[in-house]
Every structure is written in C-alpha cells, then in structure tokens.
Amino acid sequence: MVDVEALADNLRDRIGYEGEPFTHKIEAGALIKFATATGETARVYLDDAYARTTRFGGLIAPPTWVSVYPPKVMKGVMVRDLPLKRFLHTDDVAENYSIIRADDEITAIARYADVFVRKGRFGSMLFQSSDVLLTNQHAVLVAKVRVVAVNFK
Secondary structure, eight states: OOOHHHHHHHHGGGTTOBOOOEEEEOOHHHHHHHHHHTTOOOHHHHOHHHHHTSTTOSOBOOGGGGGGSHHHHOTTTSOOOSSSSEEEEEEEEEEEOSOOBTTOEEEEEEEEEEEEEEEETTEEEEEEEEEEEEEOTTSOEEEEEEEEEEEEO
16 A cells, blocks of 8 residues: 555655756747637737737737646656556646737746645545746746646555
8 A cells, every 4th residue: 555645755855846947939920829729819819910009019928828838847847656556637727927928038947846645535645736937038937837736546
C-alpha cells in the first residue's frame, strides 16, 4: 500500500522549484488564429486596423491566450513518476493582470507551488499545483496560470 501522506511530505521540498523559462515574441497572425479557433468575435482580437483605433492601439490577446504557455514550460516541474497509477490534469486557473499585445515578448516560467492530500472514493489522492508566471519585455507580470493535477490509485 502506498503511503500518500509520506509522498506529499517528500514533495514539499520541491515547493519553489522552477523549470526552464520559455520566451517568444507574439505575432499578430498567431493572435488572430487563436481568437478565431476559440470562437472570439471581438474585433480587438481579430482586426488589426480596427484595434489600432481603440484605446489598446493594436491587436490584443484574448484572456484565454495564456493557456498556450503551460505545455511549453511544465516539463519536469510536477512529478508524474509516482507509485500511483493514475495522473489527471484537473484545473487551469488563469489570472490576467495586464493586457498582452501583439509584438510583446513574453517569458513564461513554471514554479512548483503546492502539494496536498485529499480522500476520495479511490482512497488518498495526491494533488500537485504549479504556477506558470508570464512576464512581458518590461518585466511586468501580465498573468499567472495555476495548473493542478492529481495522482491516485
């Protein structure tokens, strides 16, 4: 039988661990494709000429744009190789602090944030969370995405 509480205690030493950063410049075309694919209809996401006439001064990223970053930076941050059979990505909770614009250079980095145990119908479940922090070229934190996963029998 796996001692899930002991696993969690061992993983607490990882809190604060950071993965490798990922940096890239956002292209206007990528924002338009993403907005179209996700069903956005606001012209500030789709029409550069229109967006230039708004208070934003150009294309901006839809709020859900931040979801593109966790897969790029999560490798090796959460521990998947545990003596529990199942691994399930449960949540992404995004907090947007500032507008992300076309031509911004965004750096994303994942930080191991927490580990805890809850009881479930399959026994003890081990939850892990990491924060993906997004900063722009001015070193301004523009968003945070909390990623949560659970391991269980």
